[in-house]
Amino acid sequence: MAEPAPALLALRDAVNARWPLRNKASDGIMGDAAHQAAGTSDHNEGNALDITFDATNGPDLEALAEALIQDARVRYIIWNKRIRNREYEAGAWRAYSGASPHTAHMHVSVYADRRSDTSPWDFSAKAPALMPSALSFAAIDPKPAVVFVAVVVGAGALLAAFSLLNREPASPVWSWS
């Protein structure tokens, strides 16, 4: 039975300490049933950590990815339809077209032979601007459902405004019967 990589437990603790209010809804290390079925996920070996996207409480995953890719333990990162490997193109982002767009969380894989290295994760020093930011939120494509709701709400507000404008003046005589 695989165990979570100590290096990733240390990373998770460091992220929790730096952003104590962050949402953890999409967090995870060990593979769930879907990952196990997929067969090859690093989560099955405990060598991958998912960090939830939270535009309000952080972290700014774009900046965090920038810091983490500089750490020799990190093998690759997937975030917002892109992937970056330390070993390819000097860690530059490349397009990612996997089944999950990875917009709800960022995936961080570590090398199996470095999984027990619990050296401090000093991402704050490497990316001092790490704060929640509207930038990474804007980078996410709005989900179709969100757009639909926005359109419906917008249309409703327009209809309400028109009906207010066209309404008969209220009677000055109040009556309760």
Ligand SMILES: [Zn+2]
């Ligand atoms: Zn993952």
